[in-house]
Amino acid sequence: MKKFIITILVICIVGYFGRIDKEILDDLDIVTAVGYDYKGKRKIEATVVSPIINPDKSISNKTISSVGKMSKEALYFLNQKSPNPVVNGKIEVALFSEKLAKTRGVQNYIDYVHRDPSIGTRLILAVVDGNVKKMLGESFKDFDSGTYIQKQIDQNTKNGFIPTNNLHLFLSAYYTEGADPILPIIELRGKKINIKGLAFFKGSKMVDSIPYRSMFAFKSIYENIENAGYTLKTKDKGKTEYVSIQGIRTTKVYRVKNEQTTPEITLRLGIKGFLREYTGDKVNQELIDKSEKIMAKKVEKDAEALIRRFQKKGIDPLAWGEQTRSRTRHWDQKKWDQQYKNLKINVEVDVSIFEIGIVDGSPF
Amino acid sequence: MKVTVKEQFLISPYLAFFIVHSMQIGVGVMGFQRYVATYTEQDSWLTVMMGGAAVHLVIWMMYKMLNKEQGDILSIHETAYGKWIGRLLTILFIIYLIAMGITVLRTFLEVLQVWMFTLMKTWVFTFVYLIAAYHIIAGGFRSVVGVCFLGVVVPFYLNFTFLAPLEFSNVRNLFPILDHSIKDFIVAMKPMTLSYLGFETLLVFYPFFKKPETSQKWFHYGNLFTVVLYFYLMLITLVYYTPDHLRRTIWATISMWKIIRFPFVERFEYIGLATWTIVILPNICLAFWAASRMAKRMFNVTQKKSLIFILVFAMIVSPMFDDRTSIEKLNMMVSQFGFYFNFGYIPLLFFFHYFMSKVRNKA
Numbered sequence: 001m002k003k004f005i006i007t008i009l010v011i012c013i014v015g016y017f018g019r020i021d022k023e024i025l026d027d028l029d030i031v032t033a034v035g036y037d038y039k040g041k042r043k044i045e046a047t048v049v050s051p052i053i054n055p056d057k058s059i060s061n062k063t064i065s066s067v068g069k070m071s072k073e074a075l076y077f078l079n080q081k082s083p084n085p086v087v088n089g090k091i092e093v094a095l096f097s098e099k100l101a102k103t104r105g106v107q108n109y110i111d112y113v114h115r116d117p118s119i120g121t122r123l124i125l126a127v128v129d130g131n132v133k134k135m136l137g138e139s140f141k142d143f144d145s146g147t148y149i150q151k152q153i154d155q156n157t158k159n160g161f162i163p164t165n166n167l168h169l170f171l172s173a174y175y176t177e178g179a180d181p182i183l184p185i186i187e188l189r190g191k192k193i194n195i196k197g198l199a200f201f202k203g204s205k206m207v208d209s210i211p212y213r214s215m216f217a218f219k220s221i222y223e224n225i226e227n228a229g230y231t232l233k234t235k236d237k238g239k240t241e242y243v244s245i246q247g248i249r250t251t252k253v254y255r256v257k258n259e260q261t262t263p264e265i266t267l268r269l270g271i272k273g274f275l276r277e278y279t280g281d282k283v284n285q286e287l288i289d290k291s292e293k294i295m296a297k298k299v300e301k302d303a304e305a306l307i308r309r310f311q312k313k314g315i316d317p318l319a320w321g322e323q324t325r326s327r328t329r330h331w332d333q334k335k336w337d338q339q340y341k342n343l344k345i346n347v348e349v350d351v352s353i354f355e356i357g358i359v360d361g362s363p364f
Numbered sequence: 365m366k367v368t369v370k371e372q373f374l375i376s377p378y379l380a381f382f383i384v385h386s387m388q389i390g391v392g393v394m395g396f397q398r399y400v401a402t403y404t405e406q407d408s409w410l411t412v413m414m415g416g417a418a419v420h421l422v423i424w425m426m427y428k429m430l431n432k433e434q435g436d437i438l439s440i441h442e443t444a445y446g447k448w449i450g451r452l453l454t455i456l457f458i459i460y461l462i463a464m465g466i467t468v469l470r471t472f473l474e475v476l477q478v479w480m481f482t483l484m485k486t487w488v489f490t491f492v493y494l495i496a497a498y499h500i501i502a503g504g505f506r507s508v509v510g511v512c513f514l515g516v517v518v519p520f521y522l523n524f525t526f527l528a529p530l531e532f533s534n535v536r537n538l539f540p541i542l543d544h545s546i547k548d549f550i551v552a553m554k555p556m557t558l559s560y561l562g563f564e565t566l567l568v569f570y571p572f573f574k575k576p577e578t579s580q581k582w583f584h585y586g587n588l589f590t591v592v593l594y595f596y597l598m599l600i601t602l603v604y605y606t607p608d609h610l611r612r613t614i615w616a617t618i619s620m621w622k623i624i625r626f627p628f629v630e631r632f633e634y635i636g637l638a639t640w641t642i643v644i645l646p647n648i649c650l651a652f653w654a655a656s657r658m659a660k661r662m663f664n665v666t667q668k669k670s671l672i673f674i675l676v677f678a679m680i681v682s683p684m685f686d687d688r689t690s691i692e693k694l695n696m697m698v699s700q701f702g703f704y705f706n707f708g709y710i711p712l713l714f715f716f717h718y719f720m721s722k723v724r725n726k727a
Binding site for chain 2: 010013014017018020021089090117118119120121122164166168169171172175176177322323326327328329330331
């Protein structure tokens with residue numbers, strides 16, 4: 001009997017005092033994207049998107065925006081404007097307007113998504129050329145805008161030219177002395193998202209950007225490409241012809257000389273791919289040899305131009321500092337910072353086209 | 365002075381493996397990396413092994429004393445210092461055990477409050493958890509050991525989840541190898557050995573083994589397993605985080621789960637932390653069991669009474685630590701005491717005991 005009473009008592013106490021707020025999935029605004037716009041010197045505008053599933057199974061967006069001094073303040077106002085509690089657990093993308101990234105830096109907003117335990121580190125970050133609020137408000141048929149942008153960037157990372165990017169990698173590059181973070185730039189063109197280029201950061205501020213056409217060269221020296229396509233221009237009998245190379249995979253070998261005094265870095269880049277399309281009339285060994293040479297030269301030129309550009313700007317998105325640090329005993333960051341601008345960095349490219357598809361010679 | 369325990373309460377020696385491992389893995393493993401990496405950065409994996417070796421040495425000393433005494437810490441103390449001083453020092457040890465249990469419970473609850481339920485009241489969870497602990501401890505040492513066994517086996521699958529961060533890791537973070545001075549390693553040894561604490565409860569439950577001497581082998585294996593696990597975690601942490609990133613990450617182990625994404629569960633931390641409730645259960649049960657057992661040996665009270673006293677005390681004290689700073693302070697205090705106890709006091713006691721038992725044998 002005594003035991004019984006105690007059990008009932010315990011259940012009552014715990015049942016009454018142990019309650020926490022219930023969160024029913026249908027009664028929440030589950031945020032899939034968050035975006036920040038520049039609104040005057042001390043103000044920003046935060047926008048969040050949550051999907052609404054309509055009775056006909058199509059998905060539309062629900063966006064809420066609010067203006068505040070800080071990221072947290074703006075998000076707090078969002079809660080005030082929403083009939084349902086706003087939750088962060090499923091945020092897929094965080095977007096920053098280019099103006100905000102250039103003038104104020106993204107540090108406050110990064111701190112917010114980093115500190116909140118409910119936001120995953122797979123979160124994708126991107127810089128938006130144009131108005132973030134407008135982009136997030138756009139409707140993309142089958143998906144809400146947050147999921148849509150995440151899917152497109154993810155797809156372009158796996159099969160395109162966007163370097164692998166998520167919150168964790170951004171933070172690693174941001175905190176490390178020997179590297180600087182990068183983010184993709186996207187824009188709204190017509191009713192579609194367009195990948196525009198890459199943004200480079202010094203600390204939390206965006207200081208430089210490159211257009212889409214330079215992204216292949218960047219990605220190939222930044223990481224190992226697993227699948228991408230590339231189009232070459234060649235001359236055949238005085239006419240300009242195009243060669244399309246697909247399924248490109250790259251491998252990299254770094255060599256650092258004189259790391260204790262004045263380092264000299266050599267990067268050997270191996271590119272492997274297969275020929276998929278040719279506008280001229282004959283695909284033969286001669287063409288393959290020629291294409292390989294042209295491509296190697298082109299990538300080498302582009303890559304070296306990029307490297308010089310970063311050195312001039314004093315940014316290190318390619319993590320040369322990390323490459324040197326990990327090969328140097330008692331690495332000195334101050335000395336490195338001084339040396340970086342005049343560092344000798346060579347790129348050697350070796351291209352091999354190993355398949356030509358299932359047609360030999362010319363189709364005619 | 366030999367301590368005898370009734371035959372039906374004894375346990376097999378091989379269970380020492382589970383007891384020591386479950387006791388060492390607790391709340392420390394959630395965030396030990398950054399304290400060690402502050403000093404030795406990319407070489408911290410070596411510190412893990414050095415710390416493990418130091419613990420092996422201390423375990424060996426404990427077994428030497430216990431084998432001679434065939435008793436527990438009270439009988440060692442009484443041989444070394446005589447009845448009164450020996451008892452006084454044992455009381456200190458009891459307080460340490462209680463504090464250890466409270467620290468584990470409160471720290472885990474803090475993690476829950478930060479990661480999952482921000483609004484959860486401290487005392488409610490403590491209350492529920494301590495009822496479970498009472499139920500287990502009241503079942504005697506054998507049921508506590510049963511929980512230790514489950515505490516190792518059930519959460520074992522979590523070890524595989526730490527392979528997920530490798531997708532975004534960089535092996536170059538480990539280089540250059542051995543770029544720190546010996547001094548750095550010695551300084552880093554202290555925070556490292558803190559993560560190995562918990563094995564000192566051996567000084568209480570030693571007489572509960574059948575043929576206690578044979579359990580030493582298993583005890584060492586258990587510790588070795590902990591070393592391997594820490595080594596594995598440290599290696600993954602080091603390639604996943606850059607040192608400056610790690611320095612800012614309070615719970616590096618749990619933060620690694622944030623990269624995991626399953627189609628059916630968005631945030632893996634919720635599953636991981638729920639499983640962790642079983643990981644810390646042996647810590648709390650064994651600490652409070654050991655404290656109540658020593659109280660019984662010294663004060664002539666039944667173990668149940670002293671256990672209830674301890675649990676009520678824990679229930680009152682743990683909600684008093686209500687913010688990050690005070691919990692951090694409690695952790696620091698308990699682990700400092702544990703460090704000096706295991707790596708300062710035990711070696712001293714070892715020599716003193718050796719000497720005194722020679723003297724007493726002659727007399």
